[in-house]
Amino acid sequence: MTQKDLFTIAPEVRADIEGRLARVEREDGVRLLMAVESGSRAWGFPSPDSDFDVRFLYIRPRRDYLALRPVRDVIERPIVDLIDLNGWDIRKALYLLLKHNAVLSEWIDSPIRYVADNPAVPQLSELAGRYFDPHGYACHYASLGKGMVSRWLETDGQIAVKRYFYALRPALSVRALRLDPSRRPPMSIQPLMQAAELDQTLVDQVDELIARKTETNEAGNSVRFPEIERMIQDELERVGEVPKRVNPEKFAEEAEAFFLELVDRE
Template sequence: MTILQGDAIPPAVRSDIERRLAAVETNEGVRLLLTVESGSRAWGFPSPDSDYDVRFIYVRPRDWYLSLTLGRDVVEAPIVDDIDLSGWDIRKALGLLLKSNAVVSEWIESPIRYRPDDEIVADLAAFADSVIDARSLAWHYASLGRNAADRWLDGDGAVPVKKYFYALRPALVIRWLRREGGGRPPMNLQALVDAVGLPDGLADDVAALVAAKRRSNERSNTARLPALDALIREELARADEVQGGTVDPRSRKRAEALFLHLVNT
C-alpha cells in the first residue's frame, strides 16, 4: 500500500498522530497491525476543515484472550485538535470480515498509512478478498447513499457538498460492483472514477466537485449537477443487480488460523 505524504497529511499532524498511536500501544499494551486514514482525506475529497479519521487494527497479548470475561474489543481516544482516533481488536475485525463488512475492507484499502503494515495485513487482505460478498457490499453502499441523499436528491435546491460526496461515492461503488462482478472496490474516489468508465462530462463534473470541496468548509453548499444527480439516482436503484457469491465453508477455519497465528507469536 502507498503511504501518502505531501499535502495529504501535513507533516506536523502526521507526527502528532504517530505519537498518539505510540501512546495507544504503550497505554493499552497492544500491537498495532494496521494504521490508516479512513475518512474524506483517504476517500480523496477533503475540505480544509476535515477531521483526521485515524483507524487501526490491533492485537493483544495471548493471555488477554484467555480470560473468562471478554474484554472490550475497541480502543477509542477523545477527539483533540480534529484528530479522531479509534481501532478494533483483530478478533472483532476478522469476525466482521466473515460478514463481508465494508468498513474493515475500506481500512485495508486505504491509500494513507501512518505506519508500515504488519506482515499479517497481506494475509488479511487476501482473506477479505476470499470472503467478500458483492451483494452484501452493494446493499451496504446503497443504504449509505440513500441516507446521504435523503430529501435533497429529488429536489433542485443547493446541497451541502459533503452530502453530495456521501451519496456519490456509494453510487460509484455500486457501479463498480456491477461492472466487475465481485471483489473489493477501491476506496479512493478518483480510483473509482477511473475504473467505472464514466463519460468525460461526468468525470469532469466529479473533478469540479472535488476542487470545490477542497476550497470550502464541510458545511458549504454547492450548485446541483443534473447529470451527476441522475447517475446517483440510477446506481443507487441498481444495487439488487449485483450478484452475491458462494460462502466457502472453510472461511471460518481460515479466520481462526489467522487469529491463532497472531496471538501465539
C-alpha cells in the first residue's frame, strides 16, 4: 500500500460523511470552518476496521454568543457504520489553543479534509504555530504515551499493533519537539519519523508495523520490537529537555481579535 493509499477514503464513505456534515449544519444552525479526519487513518496507520474519526470546527450565528443561556460548545453524533462525528465551537477551540492543546494542532494539520477549509483556518494555523508551547505539547504527548506503555510492558508476550502505535506516535512527537522546539510536530507518522530523525533500522521496523496494521484488525497482535520499545521509553522520559515558551498576553489578545472578527461576519 502506498503512502497516498493510506490517506484515501472510499468515495461512498466520503459521500456519506459529507452528507452527515451537511446535516449538522442544517440541524444545528452552524457553519463549518473545517472538517477533517483524526485518529489512525490520518496518522497514517489505519486498520481495515478502523473508525472514521471525523472532527470539525464550527461557528454559530452572532446572536448565539450573546444569548443569556450559553449554547453547548460541542456537537456530537452517534457512531454509525464506523463513522464518528464530533466537533468543537470555534470559541472552545480558541480557548484550548490558549492552553496549548495539541489535539487542535493535529486537526489543523490533518492530511484528510472533508470540506473546503474556511479562509480563517490558515489564520488559525499560523496563530497556533507562532505561539504554541513546545513543553506543554511534550507533556501532553508523554502523558498519552506513558499511559499506553504502562499497559503493554506488563506482558512478555505479543501486544496489539495499535498499542504500539499509541505509544510510538507520542514518543516520536516528544523527540521531534526535543530536536526542534520551534515547530509543532507533524500529525502523520511518516513526516513525524523524519522530524524525529530516526535511523533507518527503526524506520524499517516502523514501516513493518504499519504494513502489519493495514492487514489486520484493530485487535491484531504483533511480534515485539525491543529497539522500538527502548526508544519509546527513553523519549517519554525526556520531556524536561523540551523548553517552555511563556504564554504572552499578546497571544490572548490576538486569539480574541480573531474570534470577534469571525463572529462579526455572521
